[in-house]
Amino acid sequence: MTDKIAPAATALIDMRNISIAFGGIRAVDDASIDLFPGEVVALLGHNGAGKSTLIKILSGAYKRDAGQIFVNGEEASISNPRDAKKYGIETIYQTLALADNVDAAANLFLGRELMTAWGTLDDVAMEAEARKVMGRLNPRFQRFKEPVIKLSGGQRQSVAIARAILFNARILIMDEPTAALGPQETAQVGELVKQLKSDGIGIFLISHDIHDVFELADRVCVMKNGQVVGTARTTDVTQDEVLGMIILGKCPPGAIPGPGALKIAA
Amino acid sequence: MTDTTSNPQADTARASELGVVARFLKATEIDTRMLGMVGALLIIWIGLHVISSLRLGVNPLDFDSRTFLTPRNLWNLSVQTSAVAIMACGMVLVIVMRNIDLSVGSAEGLIGMVMGFAQVHFLVRFVGLELGNPWIWVLALVIGLALGLLIGAFQGFVIAYLEVPAFIVTLGGLLVWRGAAWWVTSGQTVAPLDATFQLMGGGPSGSIGATWSWVVGIVACLAVVFALFNGRVQRKRFRFPLRPIWAETLLGVVTCAVIMGAVWLANSYPWPIGIVNRYAAANNITVPEGGLFIAHGIAIPVLMAIAVGLVMTFITNRTRFGRYVFAIGGNPEAANLAGINTRWITMKVFMIMGVLATIAAAISSARQNSATNVLGTLDELLVIAAAVIGGTSLAGGSGTIIGAMLGALLMQSLQSGMVLLGVDSPLQSIVVGAVLVIAVWLDTVYRKRV
Numbered sequence: 079m080t081d082k083i084a085p086a087a088t089a090l091i092d093m094r095n096i097s098i099a100f101g102g103i104r105a106v107d108d109a110s111i112d113l114f115p116g117e118v119v120a121l122l123g124h125n126g127a128g129k130s131t132l133i134k135i136l137s138g139a140y141k142r143d144a145g146q147i148f149v150n151g152e153e154a155s156i157s158n159p160r161d162a163k164k165y166g167i168e169t170i171y172q173t174l175a176l177a178d179n180v181d182a183a184a185n186l187f188l189g190r191e192l193m194t195a196w197g198t199l200d201d202v203a204m205e206a207e208a209r210k211v212m213g214r215l216n217p218r219f220q221r222f223k224e225p226v227i228k229l230s231g232g233q234r235q236s237v238a239i240a241r242a243i244l245f246n247a248r249i250l251i252m253d254e255p256t257a258a259l260g261p262q263e264t265a266q267v268g269e270l271v272k273q274l275k276s277d278g279i280g281i282f283l284i285s286h287d288i289h290d291v292f293e294l295a296d297r298v299c300v301m302k303n304g305q306v307v308g309t310a311r312t313t314d315v316t317q318d319e320v321l322g323m324i325i326l327g328k329c330p331p332g333a334i335p336g337p338g339a340l341k342i343a344a
Numbered sequence: 345m346t347d348t349t350s351n352p353q354a355d356t357a358r359a360s361e362l363g364v365v366a367r368f369l370k371a372t373e374i375d376t377r378m379l380g381m382v383g384a385l386l387i388i389w390i391g392l393h394v395i396s397s398l399r400l401g402v403n404p405l406d407f408d409s410r411t412f413l414t415p416r417n418l419w420n421l422s423v424q425t426s427a428v429a430i431m432a433c434g435m436v437l438v439i440v441m442r443n444i445d446l447s448v449g450s451a452e453g454l455i456g457m458v459m460g461f462a463q464v465h466f467l468v469r470f471v472g473l474e475l476g477n478p479w480i481w482v483l484a485l486v487i488g489l490a491l492g493l494l495i496g497a498f499q500g501f502v503i504a505y506l507e508v509p510a511f512i513v514t515l516g517g518l519l520v521w522r523g524a525a526w527w528v529t530s531g532q533t534v535a536p537l538d539a540t541f542q543l544m545g546g547g548p549s550g551s552i553g554a555t556w557s558w559v560v561g562i563v564a565c566l567a568v569v570f571a572l573f574n575g576r577v578q579r580k581r582f583r584f585p586l587r588p589i590w591a592e593t594l595l596g597v598v599t600c601a602v603i604m605g606a607v608w609l610a611n612s613y614p615w616p617i618g619i620v621n622r623y624a625a626a627n628n629i630t631v632p633e634g635g636l637f638i639a640h641g642i643a644i645p646v647l648m649a650i651a652v653g654l655v656m657t658f659i660t661n662r663t664r665f666g667r668y669v670f671a672i673g674g675n676p677e678a679a680n681l682a683g684i685n686t687r688w689i690t691m692k693v694f695m696i697m698g699v700l701a702t703i704a705a706a707i708s709s710a711r712q713n714s715a716t717n718v719l720g721t722l723d724e725l726l727v728i729a730a731a732v733i734g735g736t737s738l739a740g741g742s743g744t745i746i747g748a749m750l751g752a753l754l755m756q757s758l759q760s761g762m763v764l765l766g767v768d769s770p771l772q773s774i775v776v777g778a779v780l781v782i783a784v785w786l787d788t789v790y791r792k793r794v
Binding site for chain 1 (some may be wrong): 578580581584661662663664667670671672673674675677678679680681682683684741742
């Protein structure tokens with residue numbers, strides 16, 4: 079998937095000059111990032127670089143102080159998670175954000191429950207749907223009646239992923255999706271990302287694992303101290319160069335520098 | 345049975361490894377902690393019965409009329425439990441959402457006073473309704489419900505939107521509402537209450553009599569059978585694991601037996617002789633030699649408590665609102681990220697609590713046939729204890745309505761049993777306090793093991 083995307087194509091997501099501050103600390107400072115259909119963009123950076131915060135602005139968990147968000151070329155107003163979902167933006171949070179005390183089906187449909195004609199919860203239909211989608215992700219999963227707190231890390235992860243893809247997401251945000259997984263499950267998530275990509279879904283991938291990133295992502299965007307260091311196609315830079323961006327903020331020749339790039343007297 | 349599970353082979357292999365008890369529990373899908381509560385209740389009942397019999401020097405198996413396990417005592421117990429059980433239903437939701445409501449007893453007192461004042465003074469003197477007008481009790485109740493809703497909405501608003509901890513807000517409410525209750529009539533007791541309003545307090549006329557009690561019992565049994573049958577059909581439709589037929593039958597038979605047993609008990613408690621004679625004289629009935637047996641039947645407050653329990657169970661299990669309450673209790677941040685309006689849900693929970701406090705106030709004041717400014721004092725502790733003993737976790741996220749109602753029955757059994765035994769009230773407090781702590785400790789142990 080390294081074909082050049084035609085410049086005419088409208089970006090699925092275009093976040094421009096986003097800033098947010100928490101009590102004087104500029105967690106995200108004038109950051110811009112875009113995402114095209116069928117593309118995986120990886121967000122990299124140290125802990126506290128502002129990746130998660132930037133992405134939480136997109137998913138509606140935080141409200142930005144400045145900047146604009148465009149979805150399909152049109153300005154979108156996202157001020158809470160419901161708004162984001164309305165635009166087809168689904169998020170798999172690092173913490174998974176599952177309600178531990180209810181079962182998998184209840185979590186998959188949390189906030190978007192299926193109802194019967196009587197206006198009551200249609201648990202049976204929800205469980206049937208849950209069985210379908212979980213069957214695709216994790217065919218051996220059978221513990222539908224148990225609260226998710228009793229599930230293993232991998233199973234919980236697949237519940238979180240299933241919730242994101244259940245409602246025909248167009249934009250998927252994955253915050254450290256493989257952090258809690260073993261090698262086999264990590265490979266499964268990789269397969270899933272490729273499959274979703276071929277369906278034309280755009281994916282933001284936040285990860286610490288640079289090997290993962292080079293295998294799955296089309297572009298990388300590196301952040302440091304709340305600012306974007308630079309954006310590059312994974313084919314145009316080496317892993318070492320990307321590490322240089324993360325650690326030093328040094329933008330290599332293959333990347334488009336952002337406001338956070340180290341200013342070298344040139 | 346071939347249709348016990350979707351995967352019979354694997355399951356039989358596993359079932360054979362389990363013991364008899366475990367297999368029984370698995371087949372019937374009975375919650376072990378619920379079974380434990382019923383067991384504790386039975387132990388307390390039998391214990392109190394034996395002790396009260398021994399104190400009188402009678403054989404426990406004679407079921408002397410002054411001992412614990414008699415129709416009269418159990419009937420009174422059911423009426424006494426109603427108010428606390430009703431409020432415990434609301435407290436479950438409050439605690440599940442990781443909040444607490446310390447103000448229910450005081451709110452109950454204020455609402456009781458306002459309803460009493462409304463029916464005895466306000467509606468009669470200022471609105472001009474005649475005493476005994478059938479609208480009086482309706483209007484008094486409507487005023488009470490509106491006030492309860494308002495109190496709940498106000499406290500809920502401060503907790504959810506102004507982000508003051510529920511503990512503080514309702515601790516303030518505990519003082520404020522109790523003070524306000526005194527203010528309504530400057531501390532004067534309001535009595536007697538409207539005759540129709542009084543029916544909510546039970547008593548001979550506040551019960552539905554033998555025939556209707558049997559009707560209620562039979563309808564309840566049919567509902568149980570229908571629910572079991574319907575559940576089975578639904579599971580079959582989506583090929584979910586089914587309970588074996590014997591387990592379904594056993595559940596149905598035991599539940600129906602308990603229901604009919606309770607009806608039989610309520611129907612075994614006759615009206616007092618004085619009231620029977622007055623009733624006979626008024627209706628031109630000649631009292632036969634052995635005395636006329638007129639049964640109380642199920643008391644109206646008990647029916648109200650059962651209705652509240654059913655409605656609240658429905659709300660928690662079958663509606664979106666109930667699902668959100670539990671999800672918020674399990675992980676508030678996740679619920680928020682899922683797009684749930686957690687503040688509005690919090691406020692609604694406190695509004696429900698306010699409405700239930702009103703119903704409890706109506707029952708308690710009707711039972712005493714008076715409204716006093718000490719009505720409901722310390723009820724908040726009984727209500728919280730009932731919910732917690734009934735398995736509601738103070739950490740949030742888990743609890744059941746039926747558990748809380750059983751918890752209320754357990755607390756009330758202890759209390760009225762101690763009264764029957766002549767235990768003085770300081771010792772009663774000590775026992776209730778100790779039981780609460782022990783129950784929560786047992787619950788902690790249980791949660792660690794399961």
